[in-house]
Amino acid sequence: MRLYETLFILRPDLSDEESRSWIQRIVQVIEQNKGEIVRLDEWGVVKLAYTIRKFQKGNYIYAVFMADYQCLRELERHFKMLEPVLRHIIVKLDDRELEKHKQAQMAREAAAKGESKPEETQEAQVSEGEMEVQSTEEVPV
Amino acid sequence: MSAYNRRTRKPYGRRMVCRFCADSKLKIDYKDPKLLSHFITERGKIIPRRISGNCARHQRQITLAIKRARNIALLPYSSAAR
Numbered sequence: 001m002r003l004y005e006t007l008f009i010l011r012p013d014l015s016d017e018e019s020r021s022w023i024q025r026i027v028q029v030i031e032q033n034k035g036e037i038v039r040l041d042e043w044g045v046v047k048l049a050y051t052i053r054k055f056q057k058g059n060y061i062y063a064v065f066m067a068d069y070q071c072l073r074e075l076e077r078h079f080k081m082l083e084p085v086l087r088h089i090i091v092k093l094d095d096r097e098l099e100k101h102k103q104a105q106m107a108r109e110a111a112a113k114g115e116s117k118p119e120e121t122q123e124a125q126v127s128e129g130e131m132e133v134q135s136t137e138e139v140p141v
Numbered sequence: 142m143s144a145y146n147r148r149t150r151k152p153y154g155r156r157m158v159c160r161f162c163a164d165s166k167l168k169i170d171y172k173d174p175k176l177l178s179h180f181i182t183e184r185g186k187i188i189p190r191r192i193s194g195n196c197a198r199h200q201r202q203i204t205l206a207i208k209r210a211r212n213i214a215l216l217p218y219s220s221a222a223r
Contacts, residue, residue: 007213049216052214091171
């Protein structure tokens with residue numbers, strides 16, 4: 001298991017519900033292949049630097065996850081297959097950045113729900129081992 | 142080449158320090174088009190090291206980041222001249 005990040009672009013003309021279900025589908029692909037989502041960020045609809053399939057804008061989704069090679073292959077296959085994904089990139093991260101992203105995710109969730117989670121934060125800080133595969137929390141989309 | 146450098150650099154005292162060596166907090170990241178846009182021309186070309194003043198190591202990282210950013214449409218491959 002290694003830490004990876006992915007940034008992919010969904011077509012901008014989907015409804016919120018549709019794009020959410022597509023994101024969910026990507027998340028499922030990772031989870032079904034023994035991967036684990038660490039962080040999920042929606043950047044929202046951003047102007048593209050150049051047109052892709054006649055779209056001027058794209059819905060950027062950023063995710064950090066733990067996965068092995070098998071999972072990556074499967075993810076790559078899905079990215080290529082799924083029609084609403086305009087572009088995608090998967091980059092390997094330094095495993096030591098895991099904690100940083102976990103905390104970023106937690107901060108985001110806390111901000112979204114308007115409640116802090118002191119327990120979870122402590123837990124994350126204790127587990128400083130880089131290859132820690134402890135599942136802290138599922139990611140609500 | 143070296144004659145050219147000596148001629149252009151000396152009179153102006155061009156800053157020779159790499160921005161990323163000077164400030165270790167600056168992270169080179171393909172997801173940061175604002176930062177990367179300092180290192181491309183208006184047409185979208187990557188600015189060479191001898192002009193941007195980057196050190197070799199950071200120029201390599203910048204180059205990779207720009208190419209990644211282009212791939213996912215955060216930076217243009219080329220844009221029309223103004």
